[in-house]
Amino acid sequence: MSGAAGGALAGKRVMVPETRELEVLARMLERHGAEALRCPLVAIIDAPDPAPIEAWLRRFIATPPDDLILLTGEGLSRLQGVAQRAGIEDGFLAALRGVRRIVRGPKPQARLRAVGLGADLSAAEPTTAGVIETLRAEDLHGRRVGVQLYPDNPNAALLDFLRGAGAMPDPILPYAYASKEDDARVLAMLEDMAAGRVDLAVFTSTPQVRRLSQLAVPDRLRAALAATRIAAVGPVVGQALEAAGARVAVMPEDSFHMKPMVNAILAAIGTPGSGEAA
Template sequence: MSGDLAGRRVLVPESRELDLFASMLEAHGAEAVRCPLVAMRDVEDPAPVEAWLRRLAEGRFDDLILLTGEGLRRLMPIAKRMGIDGRVVEAIGRLRTVTRGPKPVRALRELGLSAQVTAPAPTTAGVIEALAGLDLAGRTVGVQLYPDNPNQPLLDAIRAAGAVPDPVLPYRYASDVDTDRVEAAIREMADGRIDVVAFTSSPQVRRFQDVAKARALEEQLRSGLSRTRIAAVGPVVADAVEAAGAQVWVAPESSFHMKPLVNAIRGEFRAA
């Protein structure tokens, strides 16, 4: 197959949009090696989420921070089961909403809503910077968190501004593919059989580390990450890669989602 990525084997650890991402790469000639590492699931105990949604529907919040699009998409079916989805949408529409990155913005648009404030960078630091320009004194701020990150710096920043944060965690991460497949991917990278690994979330990096530790493959993972080109969808993922002791080869300069990531990978191979 012809294309900028012809002959390149790209490891794809994406889960939710695996086929879409893989097809984008394959359209430019790549062989997409599918290895979905992390799945997103509903929380096991929905009671805290339901209580939070009731407070939202009752108008108990002044502001709302959305850190992920997945979070809002997980909240709405729960609200629908409770019979308050219409009230939740109306309540969000009345709030000053702050978003981290393009994904929560798109999730809001799906509900016919828009964000009032968008963080200058899709990171916790970017959200805190956006909040610094707002008067939060005496306000209650709903905060949609995401798994494996209690985000204490963000909650502390809200309190320091004189507001009360009210966080909710509407979903959890779960291992997706079996551990044997992850082990095989680590070995393929260590053997130089993967040209690029394209990370789209930081939990994917941690899943590799967890499997490497469990299977005594930490040296192979270090070797594989050092000899394989690493593409990161955005700065949060890049930070996770660097925390794992590896170097990011390419990342989009802006618009941190899959299509710009594919274009960034193509651009690096064209320039080589």
């Protein structure tokens, strides 16, 4: 599907590796004239073994922690799904109301709002370092802290900080990543990027970058990234891209999610007078 003729991004071919909100992001770009090249790199799936998650949920209900750190919105959604299938969703939500809820960024905050709750404490920056810096001002000694992790990141820095502050972390990993597009499709997209046939690649998560790094020969990946303007949704993704050899050209100054990123793209490469993303 091509974008609106004469839009701010008319004639621009934009690679979109997003999975969960692929159509949302692609249509935002298409609305401004871009040709969105859909190439979902990572799918989110339930954890292969739900037993440890159910055990964690039952522990959470029976003896609620003092705090719960939510690093991703997907994490809370998956915890709620396991609770629902185990017949303990009401108990989980009731316990959730009574703990101090700490979020890393806007996505877990939005997911809390979806169940009628809010965050008690939000990280100053939506990164693990931001969570740690925010919690440095808190007295954590003796507090029991649930920690929702996400795949491919054991988050030793956060867990070590909590233990060092005298807290007792209880981590849980409620979902997993799986490859989405077949390898041949991804490699073909990288060849298009290296050949200059892609104007912009828009990255929204570190697993997308990790999949490319695992799949592509390093020299070919660097060539593809060097030949293509790169956008990142926020600093964590930007750091992963730079580690892979990219130079990040577009990133929102704050509010690290999709609409600010599209607005940053419009400001960087859109035609004058393009306005804000709808």
